[in-house]
Amino acid sequence: MRRLSLTVRLVLLNTCLSTLITCFVLGLLFSISSREIQLNVEQQLADRVQSAEDLVSYREGRLEFDSDLLESEHGIYLAVYDEESGELLYGRVPYGFIYDLAFEAGQLRSVTSQDMHYLVMDEGLNLGGGENLVIRGVTSLTAAEADFQRSLHLALILFPFLVGLTALAGYLLSRRALMPVAQITETxxxxxxxxxxxxxxxxxxxxxxxxxxxxxxxxxxxxxxxxxxxxxxxxxxxxxxxxxxxxxxxxxxxxxxxxxxxxxxxxxxxxxxxxxxxxxxxxxxxxxxxxxxxxxxxTLHKERVDMSELVAFCIEEMQELAASKQIAIIDEIEEECYCEADATLMIRLVINLIENAITYGYVNGHIWVKLYRLDHRLYLKIRDDGIGIAKKDLPHIFERFYRADPSRHEQHSGLGLAMVQWIVQVHQGQMEVSSEPEKGSTFICQFPC
The missing domain is CATH 1.10.287.130 (Signal transduction histidine kinase, dimerisation/phosphotransfer (DHp) domain)
Incomplete structure (x- = not known):
């Protein structure tokens, strides 16, 4: 599984922590706000009911009511009842409210009527004249709850945008902070x-x-x-x-x-x-x-080189060394294969590869040298049936002075293949090698042509 980059991990960590902190703070704020709204409504209701006592008077044997009792200030309705009969004398209550709700003087109550939540407060009033009155204040908690729900809904809508903004800000800051690390890595x-x-x-x-x-x-x-x-x-x-x-x-x-x-x-x-x-x-x-x-x-001295003639020349030069081990060099050279190259280095490349095949070849063995063109590329393939290369040694054969079995070939310096790889690289070529112990090795060099 691919590991996430440090920038992404920092952004995820920052976003998760910010999200958790924001959720905690919002939850705490809404919890406190809900309680504060409840207390504020209760306080307004209590103040309104107490101030309503001044709006009722008893003069010349009859009750007089101020018209302010009919106004629903802050959504609070006021009504004056006869305590004994329960008759509504003046004022009004919200539509759908329970008219025959029992009186409980001095008590704040939460009442539900027709799926509506109300806060009710009754306060007794005795003005003389033998009549006991009750001033009832009623306010809707549903409206306050609706306002709270709208605020909560708005917060839930804005929350994903806040998280996205936090992630974007975290990404930009992390990227800026890690730019020096990226520069170090690039270097x-x-x-x-x-x-x-x-x-x-x-x-x-x-x-x-x-x-x-x-x-x-x-x-x-x-x-x-x-x-x-x-x-x-x-x-x-x-x-x-x-x-x-x-x-x-x-x-x-x-x-x-x-x-x-x-x-x-x-x-x-x-x-x-x-x-x-x-x-x-x-x-x-x-x-x-x-x-x-x-x-x-x-310094490279590139020119248009006839690789067909060059490879044939190298094979001829290596025949004597191959004959010393009775190794036959079999060539398959396509005519007129040209490429832009340094001829001296190309000669060294071909000779090093053939010499390597001879060095690690068996007596009476074979070396196959093939030169051909394919898809605007020039291929040089040298294969032998020698001792081969162990899988563990393949990644190291192009290292300087590396020998898979030093005790077996003391005369071999271990520089030939390192030189071959460098020559291929400076000519913008590619190199492939495959081998199997006791079955031989194959080297393929390809160059643009």
Whole structure:
């Protein structure tokens, strides 16, 4: 399962936490608001009923009522009843309210009538004249609840937009905050791709952890680059220093082999020594070439190359080495196969691949060399029936100095395939390899043509 990116995880975490906090706060607010609305309605009702006592008077043997009793201020209805008979003397109550509801002086009650919720308060009033009155205040809780429900409904509608806005803001902030990390990653990937250790992150001035990480990373790159340059220079210096004594040794061996008084046994030893010197010289030459490559001092001289003639020439050059192990080289070369390439490097590529097949081939074995064009691509296929390559070794065969079985082939430097891979890469080509132990290996190089 693919892991989510750090940005997405931060956005999800931020959104979830913000959503939970918002839900908790909204729930708390609505709970408090609901209670406050209830208390506010009760207080308004109590104040209205108490103030209504001043709107009723007893004069000259009769009751007088102020017309303000008929007004429903804040949705509160007032009515004056005769306590004994329950008769409505003045005022009004909401439509559908229970007219014969029993009196309970000084009590706030919640009453339901025809699916409507009311808050009722009765207050006794004695003005003299032998009449006991009751002032009843009635207000609808349903209206207040409806207002509350509308607010809640609006909040539920706006809530998804709030979550989306939070996620968007979190994404933008996380992306901005992680831009330095992305820059560090991009720098590492570019170094991994082209091997240019001179690249740096260069985030600039900053005091947070990411800026310090970038600065540390730049210092690390400087250290690695300096170490690699020292190693490259050392390799170059050693290779240069070895060329002269190897040349002298080669000349001495050649002169010694032509001495007539030399015994057959000594002549054999000199020939073996000469071959070792030649192998060492070739390795030194390859080290010098890799040194120029690493220091980017290698210049390609591309031209239109007839690969058909080039491959045929390389096969001819390798016939003597193949014959030493009775290995037959079978070629299948398509005529007039051209491509833009450095001819010297292409010769080295073909010779290295054929030499590798001979080195790891069995006596009396075979090597098949095929050159052909397909879909505007040029293919070079070299197959052998040698010892093959173990699956665990396949990922490493293009590494410098790597040998799957060092004890078996001590004369092999392990630089040939590394050189082949580099030549393919600088010619914008591709390379495939397949192998099976004891059945041989197949190398396929393809180039644009």
């Amino acid at each position: 590492v990937e570019s170094i991994q791709k082209d091997g240019d250790l001179s690249r740096r992150v260069h985030l600039g001035d900053g005091n947070d952890e990411i800026y310090r990480l970038a600065a540390t990373f730049d210092h690390l790159l400087e250290t690695i680059e300096a170490g690699v340059k020292r190693e490259q220079q050392f390799t170059s210096d050693v290779a240069h220093e070895l060329r002269t004594p190897l040349s002298v040794l080669s000349i001495q061996c050649d002169e010694l082999s032509h001495q007539p008084e030399l015994s057959d046994e000594s002549r054999t030893q000199v020939a073996l020594l000469s071959r070792k010197i030649d192998a060492m010289t070739e390795m030194v030459n390859q080290l010098l070439l890799f040194s120029r490559i690493d220091q980017q001092r290698m």
